[in-house]
Amino acid sequence: MLKDEVAKALKVIQDGGIILYPTDTIWGIGCDATNTDAVKKIFRLKQREETKSMIILLDTENKLESYISDVNPLAYDLIEYAENPLTLVMPGAKNISPALIAADGSVGIRVVKHPFCQQLIQRLRKPLVSTSANISGNSSPQYFSQIEGAIINGVDYVVDIDQHDMEIKTPSTIMRLAPDGKFEFIRR
Numbered sequence: 001m002l003k004d005e006v007a008k009a010l011k012v013i014q015d016g017g018i019i020l021y022p023t024d025t026i027w028g029i030g031c032d033a034t035n036t037d038a039v040k041k042i043f044r045l046k047q048r049e050e051t052k053s054m055i056i057l058l059d060t061e062n063k064l065e066s067y068i069s070d071v072n073p074l075a076y077d078l079i080e081y082a083e084n085p086l087t088l089v090m091p092g093a094k095n096i097s098p099a100l101i102a103a104d105g106s107v108g109i110r111v112v113k114h115p116f117c118q119q120l121i122q123r124l125r126k127p128l129v130s131t132s133a134n135i136s137g138n139s140s141p142q143y144f145s146q147i148e149g150a151i152i153n154g155v156d157y158v159v160d161i162d163q164h165d166m167e168i169k170t171p172s173t174i175m176r177l178a179p180d181g182k183f184e185f186i187r188r
Helices: 002-014 036-046 061-067 074-081 115-124 149-154
Strands: 019-021 028-030 055-058 086-090 107-111 128-132 173-177 183-187
Touching: 002 019, 002 115, 019 115, 028 036, 036 128, 036 149, 055 061, 055 115, 061 074, 061 107, 074 086, 074 173, 115 128
Parallel strands: 055 107, 086 173
Antiparallel strands: 019 028, 028 128, 055 128, 086 107, 173 183
């Protein structure tokens, strides 16, 4: 049941663990975005260079200003009207683990629509890290059965929701948004 899975995942995250979980895009590996030790566990599991940043998920756009110094008002329109999941890369990241902030001070943020993610973030009261459930350099799994054993065995908890969903999902669109409103697509 959703509520039970949220409670189990929440406990693992609050204890500094990392989880494997479904999102509104592909399966992700996540943790508390303010816990640097947990963030570093994900980098180790993915065998990913720490200079390659990961994104954070929020349950509502109202929290953007808690994690970005100067949110361009355009960000709210882009989130509201995006037809597909949209990750916005914005400068001025704050109140998250320094390990998630890119060298230019930016972080990618997606307001997630998946009920599990929304409820977990609401209960955690912090952003959730999200990165594709694969070893760095390998292709991103489109559904649960494609996730490598090393990833499944390497996390502290695997969320028991949507594991049999065979709908092919794709990563989010990524757009860089500057404080002056200039934007560019990084991934469509």
